[in-house]
Amino acid sequence: MGSPAHAIYSSTVNFSLQGHEFQTQYDVQLILNKTAQSLLLCSAACNQNPLCRTFDYDSSSRRCRLFEADLTNGAIIATASQTSIVGSVKLSASLYASMYNRSCSACQENRYQTCSSTTNTCQCPGNSYWNGSMCPLQLFANATCSQIDACRSDLNLSCIINSYGGFTQCLIKQALSTITETVYALWNTTAGSNSNLASNGSGIGKYSSAHGPDNVFDCNTNTKYVNFGGCNNTASGSPTCARNTGFYLTLQRGASFLVAFRLATADSYPQRDPRIISIEGSNSNFTELTRGSSWILLYNGSCGISINQTRKTYGSIQWLPNNSAWYASYRFLVNLAMNNGVSIPFIQYSGVELLGY
Numbered sequence: 133m134g135s136p137a138h139a140i141y142s143s144t145v146n147f148s149l150q151g152h153e154f155q156t157q158y159d160v161q162l163i164l165n166k167t168a169q170s171l172l173l174c175s176a177a178c179n180q181n182p183l184c185r186t187f188d189y190d191s192s193s194r195r196c197r198l199f200e201a202d203l204t205n206g207a208i209i210a211t212a213s214q215t216s217i218v219g220s221v222k223l224s225a226s227l228y229a230s231m232y233n234r235s236c237s238a239c240q241e242n243r244y245q246t247c248s249s250t251t252n253t254c255q256c257p258g259n260s261y262w263n264g265s266m267c268p269l270q271l272f273a274n275a276t277c278s279q280i281d282a283c284r285s286d287l288n289l290s291c292i293i294n295s296y297g298g299f300t301q302c303l304i305k306q307a308l309s310t311i312t313e314t315v316y317a318l319w320n321t322t323a324g325s326n327s328n329l330a331s332n333g334s335g336i337g338k339y340s341s342a343h344g345p346d347n348v349f350d351c352n353t354n355t356k357y358v359n360f361g362g363c364n365n366t367a368s369g370s371p372t373c374a375r376n377t378g379f380y381l382t383l384q385r386g387a388s389f390l391v392a393f394r395l396a397t398a399d400s401y402p403q404r405d406p407r408i409i410s411i412e413g414s415n416s417n418f419t420e421l422t423r424g425s426s427w428i429l430l431y432n433g434s435c436g437i438s439i440n441q442t443r444k445t446y447g448s449i450q451w452l453p454n455n456s457a458w459y460a461s462y463r464f465l466v467n468l469a470m471n472n473g474v475s476i477p478f479i480q481y482s483g484v485e486l487l488g489y
């Protein structure tokens with residue numbers, strides 16, 4: 133065999149002692165489970181699949197299993213069958229160095245790197261990442277990671293700074309709220325200012341008794357949150373009714389890393405939809421959450437709802453710029469509605485989805 137970097141679909145394999153099989157940490161890492169007539173054919177099947185890093189073969193049952201895992205997230209274990217053996221594809225930096233990021237001709241018919249059709253360069257194969265010298269396997273949920281692409285992107289995992297900021301972890305983006313959050317309604321409140329709690333009823337400083345803040349996180353666009361804010365005429369309203377209203381909550385799941393959000397419209401007039409909103413975060417004690425100084429501004433801008441958007445549907449996802457901190461509490465305020473000078477009696481929305489880690 134010539135220089136490994138130029139070898140065509142070749143690999144070197146280390147074999148275990150007889151009486152061993154391979155055990156993956158994650159079931160998804162089993163690529164193939166079939167029968168093969170010989171160890172050589174099973175070994176060849178692994179070699180031909182760039183994802184295969186380990187295989188095991190039992191010459192009695194002829195079971196041939198190919199795995200994406202290696203010894204970083206799998207183990208060679210003893211088994212009752214003395215005819216079972218494990219093969220591990222031998223990997224070293226020299227196999228990767230001569231081709232990474234080069235034109236695809238450098239990795240043609242090579243199992244260690246694949247040609248990216250978008251950049252026409254040699255890149256790490258699926259579920260692995262370039263760490264500067266090799267293509268180690270991407271990591272699974274909660275694993276410690278040190279670079280942005282080190283986590284299994286096919287499982288929606290990203291490498292995120294954890295709540296202590298000391299190391300990073302592979303985490304999955306998800307909705308941060310549950311349907312049983314306790315939500316406090318606000319009026320006459322702007323980012324940085326003290327919170328004014330709204331009570332239920334009709335008119336100034338009230339939210340609708342029938343459409344309270346608990347409807348924001350109930351995952352149901354048929355229910356809405358209606359806040360009258362400073363509006364003293366709940367029938368005809370005014371052009372500025374319900375500006376600077378919203379809510380705050382302390383997430384039941386605890387400190388979370390908010391990266392994006394989206395809002396859903398309610399059932400009636402689109403002029404009553406929110407347009408510009410602010411989001412602040414806090415780790416202060418519950419009793420301090422009414423103080424403006426407890427809150428740190430994370431977002432101020434479009435809420436993602438479009439003009440005359442279809443009723444009871446979500447607007448586009450809005451991303452927070454450069455949020456790098458974890459907060460347990462979030463304050464959400466609507467600064468401006470869609471009314472554009474038209475009188476409205478209140479501001480309404482059917483849901484807010486907070487997305488993060």
Ligand SMILES: [Ca+2]
Pocket residue numbers: 347348349350351352353354355356482483
């Ligand atoms: Ca709702």
